[in-house]
Amino acid sequence: MGLAGGLMIGMAGAVYLLGAGRIMGASGIIGGLVDGSGRDTAADRLWFLGGLIATPAVLMVVFGLTPSTNASSAPAVLVLAGLLVGIGTRLANGCTSGHGVCGLSRLSPRGIISTALYISAGMAAMAILRHIWGVI
Template sequence: MQPEWIWGLGGGLLIGLSAALYLLGNGRIMGASGILGGLVDGSDRSLERLAFLAGLIGVPLLLRPLLLPAAQTHLTGNITLVIIAGLLVGLGTRIANGCTSGHGVCGISRFSLRGIVATIVYIMAGIATVALLRHVWGLI
C-alpha cells in the first residue's frame, strides 16, 4: 500500500484533468453543484448534464471493485445530521453559486477572486464546524 498522499495527488490530477477536458472540450466550468442544480431546478435539463451525472455516478460504482474494493464513505449513521448537512450543502452551494469543484478547482486555478474567497470561507466554516462538534460538543 503506497502512502495515502500519492493516492490523493493521483486522484487530484484525474479530477483536474476531467475539469480540463470539460472546459477545453465543451467550454464549460465543471462544477458539481451547478450541473446537478441546473438539472433539479429545471434551469438547464440538457442531455450533456445527464451524461455527466451518468459517468460520475455509474463509473465509480462499476470500477470500485477493481480499483479500490475497500473504499467506503464512512458516512455517519446519525440520519438527522445527514439530513441537516445535505440541506445546508444544497442551499449553500446554490446560493454561493459553486462548491469545491467550481469555486475550488476551477476558480482558484483561474485566479478568480470570488472562487478564492468562497473557498477560504467554506473551508474555515468547515474547520469551525469540526472543531465545535468534535472537540467541544463531542457530537461527531
C-alpha cells in the same frame, strides 16, 4: 494517491472546459437540473452525472474494490448536512469543484473568497461540533 487522484480530477475539469466549454462544478451541474435553470443543457449534464455515478461502480466490479464512505449513521446529521450543502452550494453558485478546482485555477476572486470561506467555516464547525460539543 491524493496527488494522483487530484491530477485526474483536474484533467476531468480540463476535458470539460476545453471540450464542452463549460466549468466543471458538481453542484452547478446537478443543481441546474433540480431548479430548471439548466434545462437547455440537460443532456450534457445527464451524461456527466452518468459518468460520475457509474464509473466508480464499474471500477468496483472490475477491480474488486470495496470502498466505503464511512459516513455517519445518524439520520438527523445526514439530513441536516445534506440540506446545508444543497442550499449553501446553490446560494454560492459553486462548491469544491466549481469554486475550488475551477475557480482557484483561474484566480477568480469569487472562487478564492468562496473557497476561503467554506474551508474556514468547515474548520470552525468541526472544532465546535467535535471538540466542544462532541456531537460528531
